[in-house]
Amino acid sequence: MPSVAVEETRGGPSGRALAQVSARPEAAFLSAEDRQRAFERFEESSAQRERPGRYWKIDLDALDLSNYDPEIANPGNLAEVDMPPHDRVVVTDLLTASRRHPDVFRQALGSALGDAPSKFAALARAFASGGAFVYVPPGVALDAPIELNYRPRTGASFPYTLVVAGDGAQCTVVVRTVSDATGVLSCGVTEVVAGERARVDVACVQSLAPDAVAIGTCIATGSAGAFVHFCSAQFGARLAIEALEIDVDAREMDANISLLFFPRDEQHVDVLSTVEHRVGDSRSDTLVKSAASGAGQARYLGNIRIHPSAHLSDARLKDDALLLSRAAHIDSVPALEIAANDVKAYHGATVGAIDEALLFYMESRGLDPQAAERMIALGFFEPAVERFPASVRAELRDALEAKVKK
Amino acid sequence: MSSERGLRIRGLRVSVAGNEILKGIDLDVEPGRVHALMGPNGSGKSTLAFALTGHPGYSVDGGSATLDGTDLLALAPDKRAKSGLFLSFQYPAAIPGVKVSNFLLATRNALKTDPLPPAKFRQLVFEKMDLLDMDTSFLGRYLNDGFSGGEKKRLEMLQLAVLAPKYAILDETDSGLDVDALRAVGESVGAMRDDASGKDTGFLIITHYPRILQHIAPDVVHVMLDGRIVTSGDAHLAQTIEREGYDTIREAQSANA
Ligand SMILES: Nc1ncnc2c1ncn2[C@@H]1O[C@H](COP(=O)(O)OP(=O)(O)O)[C@@H](O)[C@H]1O
Ligand SMILES: [Mg+2]
Numbered sequence: 001m002p003s004v005a006v007e008e009t010r011g012g013p014s015g016r017a018l019a020q021v022s023a024r025p026e027a028a029f030l031s032a033e034d035r036q037r038a039f040e041r042f043e044e045s046s047a048q049r050e051r052p053g054r055y056w057k058i059d060l061d062a063l064d065l066s067n068y069d070p071e072i073a074n075p076g077n078l079a080e081v082d083m084p085p086h087d088r089v090v091v092t093d094l095l096t097a098s099r100r101h102p103d104v105f106r107q108a109l110g111s112a113l114g115d116a117p118s119k120f121a122a123l124a125r126a127f128a129s130g131g132a133f134v135y136v137p138p139g140v141a142l143d144a145p146i147e148l149n150y151r152p153r154t155g156a157s158f159p160y161t162l163v164v165a166g167d168g169a170q171c172t173v174v175v176r177t178v179s180d181a182t183g184v185l186s187c188g189v190t191e192v193v194a195g196e197r198a199r200v201d202v203a204c205v206q207s208l209a210p211d212a213v214a215i216g217t218c219i220a221t222g223s224a225g226a227f228v229h230f231c232s233a234q235f236g237a238r239l240a241i242e243a244l245e246i247d248v249d250a251r252e253m254d255a256n257i258s259l260l261f262f263p264r265d266e267q268h269v270d271v272l273s274t275v276e277h278r279v280g281d282s283r284s285d286t287l288v289k290s291a292a293s294g295a296g297q298a299r300y301l302g303n304i305r306i307h308p309s310a311h312l313s314d315a316r317l318k319d320d321a322l323l324l325s326r327a328a329h330i331d332s333v334p335a336l337e338i339a340a341n342d343v344k345a346y347h348g349a350t351v352g353a354i355d356e357a358l359l360f361y362m363e364s365r366g367l368d369p370q371a372a373e374r375m376i377a378l379g380f381f382e383p384a385v386e387r388f389p390a391s392v393r394a395e396l397r398d399a400l401e402a403k404v405k406k
Numbered sequence: 407m408s409s410e411r412g413l414r415i416r417g418l419r420v421s422v423a424g425n426e427i428l429k430g431i432d433l434d435v436e437p438g439r440v441h442a443l444m445g446p447n448g449s450g451k452s453t454l455a456f457a458l459t460g461h462p463g464y465s466v467d468g469g470s471a472t473l474d475g476t477d478l479l480a481l482a483p484d485k486r487a488k489s490g491l492f493l494s495f496q497y498p499a500a501i502p503g504v505k506v507s508n509f510l511l512a513t514r515n516a517l518k519t520d521p522l523p524p525a526k527f528r529q530l531v532f533e534k535m536d537l538l539d540m541d542t543s544f545l546g547r548y549l550n551d552g553f554s555g556g557e558k559k560r561l562e563m564l565q566l567a568v569l570a571p572k573y574a575i576l577d578e579t580d581s582g583l584d585v586d587a588l589r590a591v592g593e594s595v596g597a598m599r600d601d602a603s604g605k606d607t608g609f610l611i612i613t614h615y616p617r618i619l620q621h622i623a624p625d626v627v628h629v630m631l632d633g634r635i636v637t638s639g640d641a642h643l644a645q646t647i648e649r650e651g652y653d654t655i656r657e658a659q660s661a662n663a
Contacts, residue, residue, distance in 0.1 A: 356462070361499035364459045365509075365565065366487035366516035375512065379503025379548070 012066035029098035039126035055329040068156035068185035076152025078130030090135040097133035121217040131160035138166030159188035165198035192220035208236035229256035263296030280311035289384040292328035410475035417469035445630035490572030494562040500550040507545035534567040555582035580618035592621025
């Protein structure tokens, strides 16, 4: 009886629910043991983020997810695909990928996440179903973006996107998590494995309903000369937790992260970005533009670690936060750990309100104060918007404008 | 109505952070005329410009200012612009992320009731840029962001030309300009005054150095010292200042006092 199955997954992403999911044929691309191990890791590990304080109100280690029941048929698990047809590029779900492309799939799945994934990545792995597998074979360069849209409905969904770019391959992948449904938990992973001199741009855009919980992990590993660029825009949800990590573990890699987030009302956004320069002769560039209005709360931790042997690394982190109301708060911490000495590392961070001098300049040219503020705030985001794939810039600008207007 | 035309400033007293800077300014800027406001650094010229345009940091403690009969001091800064006042800033603000082209269009649409079709607008902007020796690539750059001093002043002049206000205050537009840039600015203002859209514009050209006045000939020259207009005259006054500096005027003042 289907009602029994639903009944048994009540109580959120629990061990019981996991057993239920693991037993489903759709889940066969990951073993029950794998899932169980991941779930234990989720339960036992800490999110390793700061405790709640004066501004930030939510303890990430004590999230109550019991209201979000996993459902394997939740469309939030399975991507709608939009891309021009291509006879060599594969875009399919994870189960199909595991059957039709077992070698590539097996080798890639979890290779960036590693044996000790972070708390929420472990949860996403444990419950992964559906998902999306993108494979761009060696030497294939795709101009048009591959668009993947996850549209979760009420309950928990665990979208897992795996992008594999062969040596010299090029692609742009847009991953949207978008829904008006209430009572949504989305906890996903976007895992990128980039071959030698591959070029991979991945943009994640989250616009869930105001009561949703959106959790995302973007993680990448690459081979020599690979270029990886993660873009992430967090607009919706009452709580958004986003972690992005690029492991620079091959020579001449180029790692880039671009972030946009904008909590307003009571929204909380927690963003963590990490670039691990394990191998030298590599470059990274992280750009963060955030704003907060109403009682919106955000915190950002930007890690750049240059390991002792990563000579001639060149790392850059720029992080600007704009406060649009008195109760809004953005806690922004760039953390550079540099253990090699012949490296270039730059970081710059600003937090502040709109500069009165800019406002007056614009008003003196005839713009009313609201229009001036809007223009300044939208301009503030523009350098980050322009780093996103062209196909999403217009929607980003619209979303930002709607946020600023309020 | 015509009797009311002009930018009329009477007994204007302005303080900044509690210090009285302007101690009663009387000044009339007539439509279609070029007035120069000269004075040494710190005499209060920029303070007058900011007080007239409504900068929140400048408090008007007394006096009046009307633009073609409209009480400027009762209006918010954007409404002052809409009534026809323009200030070319001594130090224009840089606004990252806002493209010059978008800003020009937004301000023109805010100020004029007859929105130009995009092609017409572009043509207008290109013409004005040509006069200012500005490359059209400026339009795609962020407003004043990373601009040199000279580029910023040229962009101020471009906005002046595009917005064609009734009264324009140019605050030290000449400072930081090389000879070519200065000539371009002079030609641009000249072209504006030759054009129907700018022939009635009244100019108040603020400078502490008379160089710019060789390119934009003033009808009247006013001299400000310590927050007061101490003397006014024709273009010869500027030449006297060029030769002798402000000392003679200052001495004459203290002798009078
Ligand atoms: N924002 C300000 N804060 C404090 N003092 C100011 C400010 N602006 C101007 N002043 C003072 O007012 C006086 C006149 O300045 P200003 O109007 O800039 O002179 P000018 O433009 O003629 O060089 C100076 O003594 C200056 O120090
Ligand atoms: Mg000045």
